[in-house]
Amino acid sequence: AHRPLRGQKAIVTGGSSGIGAGVARAFARAGAAVGINYRSGREAAEALVEEIAREGGEAIALGADVSDEGQVQAMFRAALDAFGRLDILVANSGIQQDAPIAEMTAAQWRRVIDVNLTGQFLCAREAVRAFLAQGVTPDGPSRAAGKIVCMSSVHDVIPWAGHANYAASKGGVALLVKTLAQELAEKRIRVNAISPGAIRTPINREAWATPEAEARLLALIPYGRVGEPEDVAEAAVWLASDASDYVVGTTLYVDGGMTLYPAFRDNG
Numbered sequence: 001a002h003r004p005l006r007g008q009k010a011i012v013t014g015g016s017s018g019i020g021a022g023v024a025r026a027f028a029r030a031g032a033a034v035g036i037n038y039r040s041g042r043e044a045a046e047a048l049v050e051e052i053a054r055e056g057g058e059a060i061a062l063g064a065d066v067s068d069e070g071q072v073q074a075m076f077r078a079a080l081d082a083f084g085r086l087d088i089l090v091a092n093s094g095i096q097q098d099a100p101i102a103e104m105t106a107a108q109w110r111r112v113i114d115v116n117l118t119g120q121f122l123c124a125r126e127a128v129r130a131f132l133a134q135g136v137t138p139d140g141p142s143r144a145a146g147k148i149v150c151m152s153s154v155h156d157v158i159p160w161a162g163h164a165n166y167a168a169s170k171g172g173v174a175l176l177v178k179t180l181a182q183e184l185a186e187k188r189i190r191v192n193a194i195s196p197g198a199i200r201t202p203i204n205r206e207a208w209a210t211p212e213a214e215a216r217l218l219a220l221i222p223y224g225r226v227g228e229p230e231d232v233a234e235a236a237v238w239l240a241s242d243a244s245d246y247v248v249g250t251t252l253y254v255d256g257g258m259t260l261y262p263a264f265r266d267n268g
């Protein structure tokens with residue numbers, strides 16, 4: 001089998017469900033050892049570790065709230081103790097706490113920014129520290145000193161009424177990624193983002209759980225199907241592998257065309 005991540009060590013935050021679980025499975029199949037971060041889903045993370053081991057892959061479960069500096073630092077220490085090095089971070093954890101702006105509490109605003117934006121900063125910083133400490137290893141498993149893939153969203157460009165905290169967090173991720181990429185390229189650290197469209201996961205269950213809801217959602221998707229975690233996972237494998245070695249600071253939209261303003265197709 002083609003194993004573009006052979007010998008590499010990765011951390012995937014929010015790896016026990018949805019897109020993160022898809023990324024963890026695809027990374028393991030691609031030859032990486034995967035640290036599967038979870039916050040509350042310990043059993044799901046451990047079940048995924050066992051599933052990956054049964055298929056001949058390597059994984060460990062890593063508990064941490066990505067918005068907590070001390071927990072993030074402890075998680076990276078645990079991963080480095082287990083793996084001996086780190087090649088890839090997929091900063092994927094994210095939440096929604098939706099409310100019209102007039103009703104949004106400061107707690108809802110802060111929690112979403114803390115997890116979706118500050119959490120990506122904290123994890124990226126610890127990954128960069130590990131990458132800088134190990135440097136480019138000429139006979140290492142990758143041409144880069146390290147790779148970071150941040151999970152953004154089409155809502156880093158598409159405004160989203162009723163979700164101001166979420167859209168602001170993803171807009172922040174978009175420029176965090178470009179700035180880190182610009183700052184770290186000379187150290188041979190590559191930072192890129194994936195912006196998924198509508199992917200079938202627990203975060204948006206009400207958007208696809210009934211045929212009526214799915215039909216409304218499909219009106220926004222030119223390609224005519226809801227995305228699956230595997231669609232995003234394949235993009236993450238590519239962005240983490242040497243196949244994308246010259247891709248620095250880009251955002252890859254994996255959205256079935258959702259960012260193409262499909263309403264203009266029929267009403268332009």
Ligand code: NAD
Pocket residue numbers: 013014015016017018019020037038039040041064065066067092093094095115151152153154195196197198199200201202203204
């Ligand atoms: P999900 O709810 O299955 O995954 C989110 C993960 O983040 C969960 O595993 C959860 O445990 C974890 N998490 C939440 N708070 C955390 C914290 N404080 N610390 C550590 N982990 C925490 O949903 P998903 O769709 O797989 O979401 C993954 C990412 O993809 C998110 O960043 C989300 O914003 C983004 N995204 C999803 C879609 C979609 O349509 N599903 C679209 C665009 C972007």
